[in-house]
Amino acid sequence: MTLPAPRAPALPIFLLLACACRSADAPTPGAGAASDSARPAVAAAEAARLRALYAQPASAWPAPEIDAGVAFVELGRVPRPPRSEDPRHEARVDLGRMLFFDARLSGPGQMACASCHDAELGWADGRSTSFGHAFQPLPRNAPSLLNVAFGAHFFWDGRVTTLEDQALAVFENPREMHASAAHVVEVLARSSGYRARFEAAFGQPEPTLPHALRSIADFERTLVSDGSSAFDEFLDGRADALSDEAVRGLHLFRTRARCANCHHGPLLTDGLFHDVGLSYYGRKLQDLGRYEVTRDPADVGRFKTPSLRNVARTGPYMHNGLFDLDGVLNMYSVGMPTLKRKPEEADDPLFPTKSPLLKELGLDAREKADLKAFLDALTERRRRVRPPELPAVEER
Ligand code: HEC
Numbered sequence: 001m002t003l004p005a006p007r008a009p010a011l012p013i014f015l016l017l018a019c020a021c022r023s024a025d026a027p028t029p030g031a032g033a034a035s036d037s038a039r040p041a042v043a044a045a046e047a048a049r050l051r052a053l054y055a056q057p058a059s060a061w062p063a064p065e066i067d068a069g070v071a072f073v074e075l076g077r078v079p080r081p082p083r084s085e086d087p088r089h090e091a092r093v094d095l096g097r098m099l100f101f102d103a104r105l106s107g108p109g110q111m112a113c114a115s116c117h118d119a120e121l122g123w124a125d126g127r128s129t130s131f132g133h134a135f136q137p138l139p140r141n142a143p144s145l146l147n148v149a150f151g152a153h154f155f156w157d158g159r160v161t162t163l164e165d166q167a168l169a170v171f172e173n174p175r176e177m178h179a180s181a182a183h184v185v186e187v188l189a190r191s192s193g194y195r196a197r198f199e200a201a202f203g204q205p206e207p208t209l210p211h212a213l214r215s216i217a218d219f220e221r222t223l224v225s226d227g228s229s230a231f232d233e234f235l236d237g238r239a240d241a242l243s244d245e246a247v248r249g250l251h252l253f254r255t256r257a258r259c260a261n262c263h264h265g266p267l268l269t270d271g272l273f274h275d276v277g278l279s280y281y282g283r284k285l286q287d288l289g290r291y292e293v294t295r296d297p298a299d300v301g302r303f304k305t306p307s308l309r310n311v312a313r314t315g316p317y318m319h320n321g322l323f324d325l326d327g328v329l330n331m332y333s334v335g336m337p338t339l340k341r342k343p344e345e346a347d348d349p350l351f352p353t354k355s356p357l358l359k360e361l362g363l364d365a366r367e368k369a370d371l372k373a374f375l376d377a378l379t380e381r382r383r384r385v386r387p388p389e390l391p392a393v394e395e396r
């Protein structure tokens with residue numbers, strides 16, 4: 001089978017416009033400071049000063065710049081989930097891993113969870129938006145599954161609240177795995193190998209959909225940060241684990257660049273939904289995000305704040321996968337795109353409101369490079385997850 005040609009990368013046109021207008025009619029605020037901080041000696045001295053401060057326990061770090069009303073949690077190491085006392089836990093995880101990799105469960109037998117959530121691509125798929133059943137392009141970017149164990153809402157719009165319901169939604173989606181519950185159970189029941197696995201995992205050999213979903217979810221809950229990133233080593237007391245750029249980036253992230261207003265805690269997410277100006281309201285790429293779930297006009301254009309753990313591996317970015325990391329940082333620097341009401345939208349109650357936590361930052365090239373170095377320092381050791389050997393499914 002030949003793959004369809006990748007689509008040409010869409011240019012975020014408003015971004016180009018935003019940048020062009022800015023340099024034409026507004027001098028960069030703090031331009032003097034920018035050229036100062038760009039001097040290597042000044043930048044090195046700043047890094048040394050910050051390194052000494054951040055080498056202390058987090059409780060003694062410089063205060064973050066956080067707006068009123070934000071429930072800030074300090075950045076830190078990702079906790080290990082508690083070990084399960086359940087003697088069948090390991091059998092369930094092993095079974096879940098098999099189901100995660102088993103394309104025979106999808107309707108046409110060609111697509112597994114692992115098709116779009118690849119360990120080597122940070123448990124995402126490296127595409128702007130995924131291809132689903134019969135290579136139909138899906139509207140959204142596949143998120144990483146790292147640390148989903150800690151999530152309270154899943155999908156970019158948070159439309160399900162358990163990993164079990166999440167897996168069910170993917171199986172049943174005609175544009176994704178295109179598989180009915182009956183199909184999944186029927187395939188599994190035909191396999192004596194799977195029946196033995198279900199017996200070990202649940203004490204009964206008859207496969208059921210809830211048991212299959214539970215196993216997949218238990219497997220996903222094992223995909224937790226392993227503390228191998230440079231930032232984690234720095235938190236462990238290795239003061240030289242972060243480069244000068246990354247130390248300055250960490251400080252910027254928590255202070256002037258305002259990122260920590262939404263990206264905070266060990267996973268660098270508040271787990272909430274915000275409009276960062278990417279709803280493309282009234283345009284071809286329109287995605288109303290959280291509003292599709294709640295029907296609350298305040299939620300138009302809001303998406304779940306993604307974790308930034310391992311973010312260098314999970315591009316392209318945002319719910320629509322339209323941006324690389326430089327593009328993301330350029331947008332934050334100009335305060336993200338601001339939609340203008342068209343005349344006919346003057347009284348439109350659904351017109352989205354961008355989060356007031358976003359402000360024009362006027363980051364200079366060095367500051368963007370510093371932020372990027374910090375984001376890079378969240379990269380974990382590459383995982384090579386060998387697909388498990390799958391039990392045979394007997395012919396009918
Ligand atoms: C065709 C590609 C594709 C397949 C196959 C696929 N996914 Fe996904 N997955 C996605 C996309 C795209 C999203 C985001 C969709 C959205 O937000 O509306 C997603 C979202 C998720 C999320 C939510 C993560 C978060 O942080 O919110 C989880 C968990 C997940 N998938 C698990 C699975 C499991 C388990 C399977 C197999 C049963 C699976 N996926 C199969 C593409 C895929």
Ligand code: HEC
Nearest residue numbers: 257258259262274278303304305306317318319332355357
């Ligand atoms: C108002 C809250 C908010 C602030 C402030 C904020 N972000 Fe985000 N961030 C989000 C949300 C929400 C998304 C997802 C938006 C979407 O997909 O439409 C996101 C997405 C991202 C992504 C893409 C991740 C992925 O997996 O696709 C990166 C990278 C990122 N932010 C970095 C930053 C940096 C760096 C800063 C500071 C300069 C920052 N953010 C400030 C809420 C915020």
